Amino acid sequence: MKITGLKVYQVDLPLHEGNYSWSEGKSVEVFDSTVVVVETDAGFTGCGEVCPLGPVYLPAYAAGARTGLQELGPQLLGEDPTQLLKLNRTMDRVLKGHPYVKSAVDMACWDILGKVAGLPVCSLLGGRYGEDVVLYRAISQRPAAEMAENVAAYRAEGYRRFQLKVGGRPDDDIERIHAVREILEPEDKLVADANTGWLMHEAMRVVNAVRHVDVYIEQPCPSYEQCLSIRRNTTLPFVLDEVIDSVDAILKGAADGAMDVVNIKISKFGGLTKAKQARDLCVSLGIAMTIEDSWGGDIITAAISHLAHSTPTEYLFTSTDFNSYVTKSIADGAPQRVNGRMAASTEPGLGVIPKFDVLGDPVWEFRL
Numbered sequence: 001m002k003i004t005g006l007k008v009y010q011v012d013l014p015l016h017e018g019n020y021s022w023s024e025g026k027s028v029e030v031f032d033s034t035v036v037v038v039e040t041d042a043g044f045t046g047c048g049e050v051c052p053l054g055p056v057y058l059p060a061y062a063a064g065a066r067t068g069l070q071e072l073g074p075q076l077l078g079e080d081p082t083q084l085l086k087l088n089r090t091m092d093r094v095l096k097g098h099p100y101v102k103s104a105v106d107m108a109c110w111d112i113l114g115k116v117a118g119l120p121v122c123s124l125l126g127g128r129y130g131e132d133v134v135l136y137r138a139i140s141q142r143p144a145a146e147m148a149e150n151v152a153a154y155r156a157e158g159y160r161r162f163q164l165k166v167g168g169r170p171d172d173d174i175e176r177i178h179a180v181r182e183i184l185e186p187e188d189k190l191v192a193d194a195n196t197g198w199l200m201h202e203a204m205r206v207v208n209a210v211r212h213v214d215v216y217i218e219q220p221c222p223s224y225e226q227c228l229s230i231r232r233n234t235t236l237p238f239v240l241d242e243v244i245d246s247v248d249a250i251l252k253g254a255a256d257g258a259m260d261v262v263n264i265k266i267s268k269f270g271g272l273t274k275a276k277q278a279r280d281l282c283v284s285l286g287i288a289m290t291i292e293d294s295w296g297g298d299i300i301t302a303a304i305s306h307l308a309h310s311t312p313t314e315y316l317f318t319s320t321d322f323n324s325y326v327t328k329s330i331a332d333g334a335p336q337r338v339n340g341r342m343a344a345s346t347e348p349g350l351g352v353i354p355k356f357d358v359l360g361d362p363v364w365e366f367r368l
């Protein structure tokens with residue numbers, strides 16, 4: 001089978017809450033997402049999506065994804081989309097680095113492989129564990145009382161796991177963590193995600209102030225070494241996210257005992273192929289995971305659901321349903337949250353059909 005065409009679409013995804021704010025005053029009002037459709041000579045097509053969390057979260061930005069695809073796309077024409085490892089080697093040979101640029105192409109090719117095999121992607125990724133997967137809700141940074149109100153409202157919708165956006169002034173963050181934990185039940189899980197926003201002395205003040213609170217601390221500082229220093233000075237369970245972007249990073253973190261949980265974001269690793277490799281390594285090493293992406297709409301949510309649903313349940317700390325945060329649907333068939341949980345489609349491939357009337361005309365198109 002050969003790739004005969006690639007189409008690249010741009011779509012804006014506004015937020016139900018109006019904006020999403022995290023550490024150091026960073027904020028996004030409308031997410032700029034990119035959808036890739038891969039066409040083949042066998043009549044199968046697949047779709048993928050990549051949506052950076054604005055330009056200031058990871059070394060990734062929306063226009064960069066499209067510019068990268070303009071470079072990458074023509075060089076993939078004629079390649080076999082069903083030979084995923086080989087295709088990834090080709091992508092890495094013709095474009096060094098830039099994993100997020102490759103993510104949507106890889107995702108689309110898994111969609112094609114599933115359709116060819118007549119199997120949902122989660123079966124191809126290892127199998128389906130249980131009926132559904134558990135979700136967390138990210139709580140945008142606001143004053144403490146407002147965040148507690150938002151957690152209560154999302155809890156009423158069925159969520160039981162919450163990720164507070166902290167990484168602001170330490171005194172405010174301490175207040176946020178206490179205010180939210182007070183309204184939760186003992187079995188609920190709370191993560192305080194600083195998104196690299198604290199200096200080490202600030203992180204130490206926070207972890208000391210909340211040392212008797214049932215809370216996980218996520219990515220307190222920018223560098224791995226800074227996070228490790230905090231990790232070694234707290235007994236709170238510890239999550240690494242931004243600095244975990246490769247197999248090497250996972251192996252180093254495991255060897256150092258640097259974390260209890262890691263966040264596997266599909267585009268941070270460069271697609272489902274590499275995210276699966278990281279996921280399988282974490283299972284072998286005994287490290288629990290949040291399976292997600294930086295952001296996205298229906299197609300990314302579908303891809304997340306397949307990777308999450310094929311992860312052994314005890315290793316899946318949480319997952320996420322980004323399509324419920326945004327006001328626009330870009331595909332039919334995507335998972336819909338029920339009681340704070342979602343399930344991967346049982347249809348072949350990713351199980352989503354892009355809404356081309358919403359996507360409009362492609363911004364780039366390449367053909368054999």
Ligand code: MG
Nearest residue numbers: 193218241263
């Ligand atoms: Mg995080």
